[in-house]
Amino acid sequence: MEGVKIKSHKEILAELNFESKDSISKSLSIVKNEYLKNLYKVYFFLILLFVIFIIYHSLSSQLLKLAIGQIPTIVEKIQILDQIVTWILFSLYISIYFFQLSFVRFSPSLVNFLKMELIKLDLEILKKYKIELRIFLFIIFSIIAFILINIGIYFYNNSTATFLIVRIIIIFIISSISIPILRGVLHDKFVVKLKNHYFVQFELQFRLIRSKELESQMIKVYMSSNKLCLKSEQYGLNLYKEISEKKWLPKKGRLIFPMFYFNPSLHFHEYSTLINFKDHFVNIVSAIREWDVSYKKD
């Protein structure tokens, strides 16, 4: 289980309160503002990256048109410059992936609120990197694909092919950046270590569209335990069912694409809003404790 300690903020954070209707509204506004600030920051970099690429590409293609048929060294220079700029943009793209996607939290005040709630339980909240193995593999695949495309452009000196490949790269960069970042920023992940290999991981989900009736449910907390045992293990499965039923724990966690989801292991899941976060957190911890005691005993 990986996780990093949350550094204390130098800035003064707003104190969130979810005890009454008015305070819920006020607190949600604070969270939303902080969240949007972070979202704008990420999109600013993305749009900037895209604009630079487009401007550069239109300028360089015009220069290339002028240079073709004149001095061959200028054409070569433009092509080399093309490569350099593309690589710089790609490095920026990777750094956004690694840094923005992994570290941007949507609301420092909210993190502080959760931290204080958990301190009362003598527990510490740790940040969890948002880059999971599948995203990491996707990045590796992107880099390999990008290198191959670049080599292709360099050796295959056909303007139509180059034109097509460059456009494919643009589409690829836009889609591959925007989709994971949207997912990454909207879902913050944290971990609370309990003991040995036992931990609770929780994910925060923020609803951008505000509903007056369900205001208190705008921020959802999805909690899940570590792997308990394999689903195929009959004794573990029975114990899991017994504890889940006793603690009123949901059978499934938050799934984005349930039809593609396959997990051979059992996990406890719990869901809460911010007002009852501590109660539900205690509930899942108590389920894990009960599991540990009963599973060891038998």
Place this chain on the structure above:
Amino acid sequence: MNSFNDLTEKYNLDNFNKVLELKGHDKIDFYNDLNDIKQTICRIFNNLTTIFSVRGGQVLMSLAKLQKFEEIIIKKDVMNCLNIDRREKLAHAFEFLKEQNYIEIKKKTSKFHIVKLNEKDNPDFKLFREIIQEFWTSPQEEKNKTKLWRELK
């Protein structure tokens, strides 16, 4: 066992032609089944009170629990029992419960408020208290249990 109907059926409680006789193991089984039902009721109380946004239900449960150990209960005891850090978090709940006549509050000084379940006007609280005192694990107790468990190697 988590159903009254199952209990009635198992021991033929609704069969008035038959005499109910419980001896030895049967009596122990009956007692255990009854306890299971009480425990389920307690779980229902606990889970229902954490669903609602107002903490009134939790306050009632902690008052019922504390009455087992303390003669005089103050608001701070309730706060500790529920493992709540700020007094304001319970202000609405106390206010609501007082208005509904579910609790009695005696203000000794500005900060020393004695709180009690109002069993006189709400006779159902007797059963509620009995179940809670026997089966409910308060958040404070849960925290201590987790602490002990975490310290175990």
